[in-house]
Amino acid sequence: METTFLSASSASSRLKAGKLQHAMLAELLRTLPTQDPQLLLGPVVGEDAAVIDFDAGSDRLLVVKSDPITFATDQIGYYAVNICANDLAVTGATPRFFLPTVLLPAENADVEMATAIFGQIGQACRALGVVVAGGHSEVTPTVSQPVVAGAMLGEVRRSHFVRSGGSQPGDLLLLVGSVPIEGTSIIAREMRSYLLAEGWDTTELEKAANYLFSPGISVLEPALAAAHAGLVTAMHDPTEGGLATGILELAMASETGVAIDLDQIPVSELSQRLCAMFGLDPLGTLASGALLATASPACVDKLFDLWESMGCSARVIGRILPAHEGFQAFIHGKQVPFPTFAVDEITKLWS
Secondary structure: OOOOOOOHHHHOOOOOOOOOOHHHHHHHHOOOOOOOOOEEEOOOOOOOOEEEOOOOOOOEEEEEEEEEEOOOOOOHHHHHHHHHHHHHHOOOOEEEEEEEEEEEEOOOOOHHHHHHHHHHHHHHHHHHOOEEOOOEEEEEOOOOOOEEEEEEEEEEEHHHOOOHHHOOOOOEEEEEOOOOHHHHHHHHHHOHHHHHHOOOOHHHHHHHHHHHOOOOOOOHHHHHHHHHHOOOOEEEOOOOOHHHHHHHHHHHHHOOEEEEEHHHOOOOHHHHHHHHHOOOOHHHOOOEOEEEEEEOHHHHHHHHHHHHHOOOOEEEEEEEEOHHHOEEEEEOOEEEOOOOOOOOHHHHHOO
16 A cells, blocks of 8 residues: 555654655655656665666766765765765766755854865865866855755766665675764764763774774775676665665665674674764664675675775675565574664754
């Protein structure tokens, strides 16, 4: 039965901060004009970017992504560039051009704020070989903190194109990196004064804040390497809603079920402690810096060897199931409820 979210009774209901619910988003997307023979991959719940065939005679496909940064303020320009680049990379695409929209709060915007954000965008783009092709900036009373919404364009060879919806039952679910890297950095940066007052060590907070760069939120290199090697059936960049939401999105895009072993998901001791300070579940906290992928069992060892040669750690955290088997989770071999989060856990910092 189709769920109706746009009825008169529900249309006026208030929405929670964060992503729209998956079912609601899917219904809203169905109201949009999304059909075109050149649009190879359009707006679908769980997919990271659009893929467009502009030239049927070319081996190159255009890949496009847009994303806003609304939780972070410190290093917001760096976040904006790398989050968009990640979403292109999981399709196999190399990022080429970036167009940021920078909105500064009228209440406290100054030259230093604008200079810092533009500097962050420039530095991040240079590091990835990305050109800033345009964009927009303004000071506006409609935002209370800086917001950067970026659009990024890239290209991928037809033979290297990967989608989130490519998983098949029997594939293994793989995780590169740990969680929540992005969330850990944001907690340390945005709540620094509070944490210091609570007795946290400065060196420890600086280490957590530096998770932004080390291990880092970029998955560009392992994602592109896997796509170009032709060893993955699907990839996904888990961000808002955390790793658990990312796994659900990957399964939904593939129209499959999934079983995950929660014991196999790595969470650093520092991340665990920071999340615990604010009652956050690491599995539902901003997860950029982790890469989800699926592959046939025959390809997994080759993938692990490839990623290990790049200095990336990876592990099997689950398997893809037929759709009728649904979403399953296990701890110590015993089935438990699958972790779900209506909104990202990071919102608790400001609630």
